Amino acid sequence: xxxxxxxxxxxxxxxxxxxxxxxxxxxxxxxxxxxxxxxxxxxxxxxxxxxxxxxxxxxxxxxxxxxxxxxxxxxxxxxxxxxxxxxxxxxxxxxxxxxxxxxxxxxxxxxxxxxxxxxxxxxxxxxxxxxxxxxxxxxxxxxxxxxxxxxxxxxxxxxxxxxxxxxxxxxxxxxxxxxxxxxxxxxxxxxxxxxxxxxxxxxxxxxxxxxxxxxxxxxxxxxxxxxxxxxxxxxxxxxxxxxxxxxxxxxxxxxxxxxxxxxxxxxxxxxxxxxxxxxxxxxxxxxxxxxxxxxxxxxxxxxxxxxxxxxxxxxxxxxxxxxxxxxxxxxxxxxxxxxxxxxxxxxxxxxxxxxxxxxxxxxxxxxxxxxxxxxxxxxxxxxxxxxxxxxxxxxxxxxxxxxxxxxxxxxxxxxxxxxxxxxxxxxxxxxxxxxxxxxxxxxxxxxxxxxxxxxxxxxxxxxxxxxxxxxxxxxxxxxxxxxxxxxxxxxxxxxxxx
Numbered sequence: 001x002x003x004x005x006x007x008x009x010x011x012x013x014x015x016x017x018x019x020x021x022x023x024x025x026x027x028x029x030x031x032x033x034x035x036x037x038x039x040x041x042x043x044x045x046x047x048x049x050x051x052x053x054x055x056x057x058x059x060x061x062x063x064x065x066x067x068x069x070x071x072x073x074x075x076x077x078x079x080x081x082x083x084x085x086x087x088x089x090x091x092x093x094x095x096x097x098x099x100x101x102x103x104x105x106x107x108x109x110x111x112x113x114x115x116x117x118x119x120x121x122x123x124x125x126x127x128x129x130x131x132x133x134x135x136x137x138x139x140x141x142x143x144x145x146x147x148x149x150x151x152x153x154x155x156x157x158x159x160x161x162x163x164x165x166x167x168x169x170x171x172x173x174x175x176x177x178x179x180x181x182x183x184x185x186x187x188x189x190x191x192x193x194x195x196x197x198x199x200x201x202x203x204x205x206x207x208x209x210x211x212x213x214x215x216x217x218x219x220x221x222x223x224x225x226x227x228x229x230x231x232x233x234x235x236x237x238x239x240x241x242x243x244x245x246x247x248x249x250x251x252x253x254x255x256x257x258x259x260x261x262x263x264x265x266x267x268x269x270x271x272x273x274x275x276x277x278x279x280x281x282x283x284x285x286x287x288x289x290x291x292x293x294x295x296x297x298x299x300x301x302x303x304x305x306x307x308x309x310x311x312x313x314x315x316x317x318x319x320x321x322x323x324x325x326x327x328x329x330x331x332x333x334x335x336x337x338x339x340x341x342x343x344x345x346x347x348x349x350x351x352x353x354x355x356x357x358x359x360x361x362x363x364x365x366x367x368x369x370x371x372x373x374x375x376x377x378x379x380x381x382x383x384x385x386x387x388x389x390x391x392x393x394x395x396x397x398x399x400x401x402x403x404x405x406x407x408x409x410x411x412x413x414x415x416x417x418x419x420x421x422x423x424x425x426x427x428x429x430x431x432x433x434x435x436x437x438x439x440x441x442x443x444x445x446x447x448x449x450x451x452x453x454x455x456x457x458x459x460x461x462x463x464x465x466x467x468x469x470x471x472x473x474x475x476x477x478x479x480x481x482x483x484x485x486x487x488x489x490x491x492x493x494x495x496x497x498x
Contacts, residue, residue: 001031001032001033001034002032002033002034002035002041002180002367003034003174003260003303003346004033004034004035004036004179004180004183004203005032005036005202005203005254006036006038006042006046006184006200006202006287007183007187007199007200007201008042008045008046008049008197008200008201008202009049009120009196009197010036010051010195010196010197011196012191013271014036014435015030015036015037015038015039015042015203015204016037016038016039016041017036017037017038017039017041017042017207019036019037019060019490020034020035020036021034021035021037021100021176021205021436022034022039023035023090023177023178023179023180024177024325024327024479025089025090026090026091026092026314026323026324026325026362026363026482027089027092027313027314027315027322027323027359027362028313028359028361028362029327029359029361029362030361031364032089032090034259035176035203035209036203036204036468037204037205037208037210038202038203038204038207038208039207039208040208040211041205041210041212041241042202042204042208043171043202043208043212043215044211044215045467046171046200046492047171047217047311048216049197049200049207049437050142050169050170050171050197051141051142051217052197052199053169053195053196053197053198054139054141054142054167054197054198054460056141056234057164057167057168057169057174057195057198058138058139058168060167061116062115062116062165062167063116064121065115065134065165065167065263066112066113066114066115067193067282067448068114068189068192068193068194069109069110069113069161069165069192070113071192071193072109072188072189072192072194072412073106073109073110073320074103075188075192075193076106076185076188079082080099080102080469083097083098083102083113083153083181083184084098084102084351085098085315086102086180086181087101087102087152087153087178087181088178088314088315088322089315090152090178090179090181091117091150091152091177091178091314091325092100092179092314092322092323092324092325092363093147093276093277093279093314093321094278094312094316094317094318094319094320094321095314095315095409096233097275097322097470098153098314099154099191101151101152101154102153102181103153103156103391104151104152104234104252104446105153105154105156105157105158105161105345106444107150107163107446108158108161108446108464108468109157109161110444110446110467111128111246111301111447111464111465112162112165112449114160114163114167115166115167115301115469116188116471117168117428117465119137119469119473121134121135121136121137121304121467121475122134122135122201125134126490127339127479128427128481128495129316130481130482130484131479131480131481131482132479132481132482133338133477133478133479133480134442134477134478135167135475135476135478136475136476136478137236137469137473137474137475137476138473138474138475138476139166139167139168139473139474140166140168140219140220140243140472140473141168141169141217141219142168142169142170142171142217142218142476143163143168143169143170143171143217143218143219143220143221143222143472144168144170144173144212144218144220144221144222144467145159145163145170145171145172145173145221145222145223145458146171146173146209146212146221146224146225146233147159147172147173147174147175147182147213147223147224148175148222148224149175149177149178149277149279150252150276150280150281150325150326151186151224152174152175152178152179152181152182153181153182154172155224156172156182156185157174157185157371157465158450158463158468159222159407160172160185160189160199160466162464162468162469162471162472163233163468163472164189164194164471165364166200166469166473167200168472169197169200170198170199170200170201170444170496171200171201171218172186172199172201172202173201173202173203173209173212174201174203174207175202176203177238177307177325178325179201179203179325181394181451182201183201185200186200186201187270188248200493207378208234209389210219212439213233213237213242214236214238214240216241218242218473219243219245219415220242220243220244220245220246220472221230221237221242221243221245221246222245222246222471223244223245223246223247224246224247224281225247226248226249226383227249227383228248228250229250229453230246230248230457230458231246231247231248231249231458234246234458234459237256241265243459243471244458244459244463245407245418245451245457245458245459245460245461245463245471246457246458246459247358247411247451247452247456247457247463248280248409248455248456248457248458249383249409249451249455249456249460250281250282250283250285250288250383250409250411250412250452250456251285251286251380251381251382251383251407251409251410251411252284252412252413252414253284253286253287253288253392253400253403253404253407253413253414254264254272254284254286254287254288254413254414254416254440255290255317255394255400255401255404255413255414255415255416255417256269256287256290256294256298256416256427257290257294257397257415257416257417257418257419258287258290258291258293258294259417259418259421260294260416260417261416261418262294262297262298262301262414264416264438266298266301266302266305267300267414267484268284268414268438268439268440269389270286270302270305270306270418271440272284272323272414272440272441273285273287273367273394274306274309274320274387274389275300275320275321275382275388276321276388276492277321277322277323277324278333278384278385278386278387278388278443279329279363279385280324281456282411282412282434282441282442282443283385283441284389284441285383285384285388285389285390285393286373286389286390286391286392286403287302287389287390287391288379288391288392288393288396288400288404289391289393289394290395290399291394291395291396291402292393295393296392299348299369299371299390299391302369302389302391303348303349306351306367306368306369306389307349307367309321309367309387310353311323311354311364311365311366312358313356313358313359313362313368313481314473315455316475320342321367321387322364322456323356323363323364323365324364324386325360326363327363329363329385329386330363330364330365330386332367332385333384333385333386333387334352334365336378336382336384336386336388337350337352337368337379338375338430339368339378339379340377340388340390341378343378343379343386344372344377345370345371345372345373345374345377345379346370346371346372347368347369347370347392347419348370348371349366349367349368349369349461350366350368350449351365351366351367351368351387352365352366352368353365353366358483359416359498361405365386365387365447366387367387367388367389368386368388368389368392369388369389370388370456371391372389373390373392373395373493374392375392375406375407377494380392381408383408383409388418392419397422401430403431404430404431404432405430405431405432407453407457408454408455409451409454410431410432410433410453410454410455410457411433411434411452411453411456411457412432412433412434412435412436412438412441412442412452413430413432413434413435413436413442414435414436414437414440414441414442415427415435415436415437415438416438417437417438423438423481423485425465431453431454432452432453432454433451433452433456433457433462434450434451434452439443442467444465446464446465447464447466448464448465449461449462449463449464449465449466449467450462450463450464450465451463451467451470456482459466
């Protein structure tokens with residue numbers, strides 16, 4: 001049985017607390033191994049290693065730092081298939097989806113190869129008489145990331161790559177549900193030439209999280225997860241004087257206008273709503289058809305598509321979606337479906353009774369489709385994080401726009417239409433951080449930033465793109481004057497450029 005401890009100072013290290021948790025294989029409900037649940041002592045050991053290694057790494061010029069990233073990319077591509085299968089077996093998503101998880105992470109690594117350019121400061125010659133002013137970006141020191149189960153490759157890479165490219169040392173606390181890929185990522189970075197101690201992995205639960213948040217030597221923390229935990233981490237991290245970027249839950253709407261290509265819209269809803277069993281923060285969970293006729297036509301086409309979704313084990317290349325991550329997640333999602341029925345929503349496709357022949361102990365659920373959902377229902381207000389799509393009928397475009405604007409979460413949103421004016425107006429007025437126009441999952445490409453609004457995000461800067469380099473560096477501005485032999489005497493007023 002696999003035993004996963006910590007990775008500190010370039011070595012595998014056993015935990016000190018004596019606690020552990022099973023690593024499950026969702027497709028058949030078997031136990032793959034055990035992962036250590038670390039302690040504050042483990043975090044402190046990682047911090048001490050990081051502190052010792054970071055000054056030398058910061059002194060390494062940016063071009064040499066990114067050569068490590070380039071070598072890392074090469075190593076990952078050589079074992080891409082093995083990583084994808086490991087990810088799929090621990091998480092439950094299909095292998096094809098696991099490869100997408102890895103690829104979206106690698107795209108951020110590729111962008112971070114441009115760190116020498118992104119780290120450049122500014123320079124003004126002759127800002128005053130004999131005075132030059134310039135700025136420089138310098139690393140923060142030791143930083144940390146707390147990442148979720150649903151993207152065990154992508155989100156750790158979104159945080160690790162820019163942090164180390166900027167010259168920081170990084171401590172990763174991955175999800176204890178699927179720690180295998182994050183651990184392998186750390187090993188591959190060291191194989192690529194990253195100095196020991198620059199990337200450390202400490203596995204664990206709340207005890208490790210709190211130790212990271214309270215440690216005075218950790219200067220910044222990034223988090224992705226649910227909104228209540230994002231709020232908690234943001235409040236505790238900032239109270240400790242840390243920078244924090246914390247991304248929470250989502251309830252992503254897709255507005256379908258009467259003029260939309262309905263076949264395209266249905267394809268988009270099925271893929272974005274049920275892919276990865278709905279366990280994505282950018283999944284479409286609310287379809288908003290505008291007008292009664294649009295709604296009737298949409299639901300009529302959705303029903304057979306949802307009924308025909310192929311649910312299968314992660315290793316089945318023909319499966320549309322695999323199991324949920326744990327038995328607890330499965331029961332939670334089923335509970336929301338039960339609640340929706342109690343609240344009066346119309347359950348037109350019921351996937352609760354799905355049973356996977358030969359994998360009866362796996363955490364499977366078929367797709368569920370609700371119609372006639374209203375904004376007062378909890379299944380509309382709360383993030384379900386499963387293969388459940390709700391149809392909320394809107395009589396007009398303005399009603400549809402208001403639904404997205406009034407919801408407390410503002411991660412992603414999409415509009416499907418052939419009308420450029422409608423798309424332009426929607427993009428300008430919707431109160432959501434990421435917008436798709438005929439694109440159901442508007443995750444920006446890696447050189448733009450990723451982040452939601454409202455209760456989906458806490459902090460001033462987003463993930464990847466230019467914001468990542470701003471988040472992981474501090475700006476120093478130098479005002480310089482070289483003596484010219486002229487003595488002006490003491491000045492007792494604040495310097496100006498007059």
